[in-house]
Amino acid sequence: MSDPLRVFVNERAVDVPRGAAVRDAVRRHDRALADLLEAGAARVTDAMGRAVDAADPIRESGAVFRVVVSARRGPAPLSKAVLRRWPKVELHVHLDGCLRPVTMLELARAQGVRLPADTPEGLADALSTRNAHSLEEYLQTYQYTLSVMQTPEALERIAYEFVLDAAAENIRYVEVRYSPLLHRPALTLTQAIDAPLRGIERATVETGTRAGLIVCAIRTLPPETSLDLAHAAADYRSAGVVAFDLAGAEAGHPARDHAAAFRHAAAHGLACTCHAGEAEGAQSIDEALHVCGAGRIGHGTRLGEDPELLAEVVERAIPLEMCLTSNVHTHAVARVEAHPFRRYLEQGVRVSLNTDGRLMDGITLTDEYHLAHTALGVTPDQLKQSLLNACDATFLPEADKVALAERVKAELEDLA
Numbered sequence: 147m148s149d150p151l152r153v154f155v156n157e158r159a160v161d162v163p164r165g166a167a168v169r170d171a172v173r174r175h176d177r178a179l180a181d182l183l184e185a186g187a188a189r190v191t192d193a194m195g196r197a198v199d200a201a202d203p204i205r206e207s208g209a210v211f212r213v214v215v216s217a218r219r220g221p222a223p224l225s226k227a228v229l230r231r232w233p234k235v236e237l238h239v240h241l242d243g244c245l246r247p248v249t250m251l252e253l254a255r256a257q258g259v260r261l262p263a264d265t266p267e268g269l270a271d272a273l274s275t276r277n278a279h280s281l282e283e284y285l286q287t288y289q290y291t292l293s294v295m296q297t298p299e300a301l302e303r304i305a306y307e308f309v310l311d312a313a314a315e316n317i318r319y320v321e322v323r324y325s326p327l328l329h330r331p332a333l334t335l336t337q338a339i340d341a342p343l344r345g346i347e348r349a350t351v352e353t354g355t356r357a358g359l360i361v362c363a364i365r366t367l368p369p370e371t372s373l374d375l376a377h378a379a380a381d382y383r384s385a386g387v388v389a390f391d392l393a394g395a396e397a398g399h400p401a402r403d404h405a406a407a408f409r410h411a412a413a414h415g416l417a418c419t420c421h422a423g424e425a426e427g428a429q430s431i432d433e434a435l436h437v438c439g440a441g442r443i444g445h446g447t448r449l450g451e452d453p454e455l456l457a458e459v460v461e462r463a464i465p466l467e468m469c470l471t472s473n474v475h476t477h478a479v480a481r482v483e484a485h486p487f488r489r490y491l492e493q494g495v496r497v498s499l500n501t502d503g504r505l506m507d508g509i510t511l512t513d514e515y516h517l518a519h520t521a522l523g524v525t526p527d528q529l530k531q532s533l534l535n536a537c538d539a540t541f542l543p544e545a546d547k548v549a550l551a552e553r554v555k556a557e558l559e560d561l562a
């Protein structure tokens with residue numbers, strides 16, 4: 147495991163130890179160039195010309211970096227270090243997509259579960275979805291995380307660590323989702339909801355970062371199962387569960403089949419969101435909004451295919467929980483530069499940035515802010531707008547929502 151990684155900086159091979167950052171490789175290549183980089187007078191890109199943050203860890207041998215000395219055109223892009231300090235809010239992230247690899251290995255050992263690798267790096271690599279071919283293939287990796295999440299203790303710990311990790315990158319409030327249905331038969335629905343709530347509560351006391359739980363029905367499971375979940379979730383309406391969602395393979399599994407579950411959730415005061423417009427087109431978003439009554443849309447990437455629906459989404463201020471890297475991995479978009487996030491933002495859609503699955507997508511929320519900024523040209527003011535969109539789109543009670551937005555604005559001003 148201690149073999150160095152061989153990467154290329156401006157076409158010259160450089161060996162760096164595992165765990166090294168891009169800036170370390172540049173320094174080994176050329177000290178003067180590294181000094182320019184630190185002074186903001188040079189930038190790094192990957193082989194495709196996409197911006198790379200100098201603090202990024204080097205993940206694999208063979209990576210290609212180019213250091214370009216810039217004749218300062220406009221301000222330097224915001225670095226990840228700066229964006230990490232920003233207060234942030236996240237609306238769309240799957241608990242079972244965010245385990246710490248070290249924790250997974252410990253749980254697997256204690257539970258006698260077999261995983262596809264036995265080191266943290268190997269596991270992160272084995273679960274990476276960067277080479278997935280479809281949403282279905284992307285979703286298959288979740289079987290491994292779920293395999294170690296079948297006890298109340300494991301679920302509690304994973305939720306606890308998730309909030310700690312979110313707090314560490316200055317997320318002030320997060321709505322985290324998972325499906326209690328995927329913890330049966332080992333756990334009852336009640337056990338599978340109580341356990342993460344305990345973990346969240348413990349972490350909130352320690353960090354001040356708050357979290358709401360969203361429970362997901364699954365498109366490929368029978369509609370009666372979704373209704374069972376809506377019944378169970380409604381009992382937790384004022385005890386930490388903030389919303390009901392529908393997730394899973396979208397193509398060929400229409401949301402309308404689960405309309406009764408959405409109706410039950412809404413009738414019992416739960417907010418509703420729905421994954422849609424990711425693997426299927428605008429019709430799927432239409433159904434989530436008009437048949438299932440969703441108040442927010444998970445992804446909504448393909449909304450632009452139906453200009454009339456887009457106009458309605460703007461008019462009704464329906465929030466889209468967008469996930470850039472995940473959409474590349476599931477092939478909802480061909481490459482990140484083709485992602486409609488910025489276009490929708492400029493068209494007045496209430497879009498926000500989210501991670502979807504941090505372990506599977508190999509990202510943090512900070513990375514997604516940086517990606518939107520550097521790959522899509524989203525300006526700092528537009529990033530702030532999408533952050534305030536996220537505050538406004540939370541499923542918090544109105545007064546808490548206003549307080550969250552005020553806090554985020556004040557913290558951003560303090561950083562300026």
Ligand SMILES: [Zn+2]
Pocket residue numbers: 238240393421444502
């Ligand atoms: Zn999702």
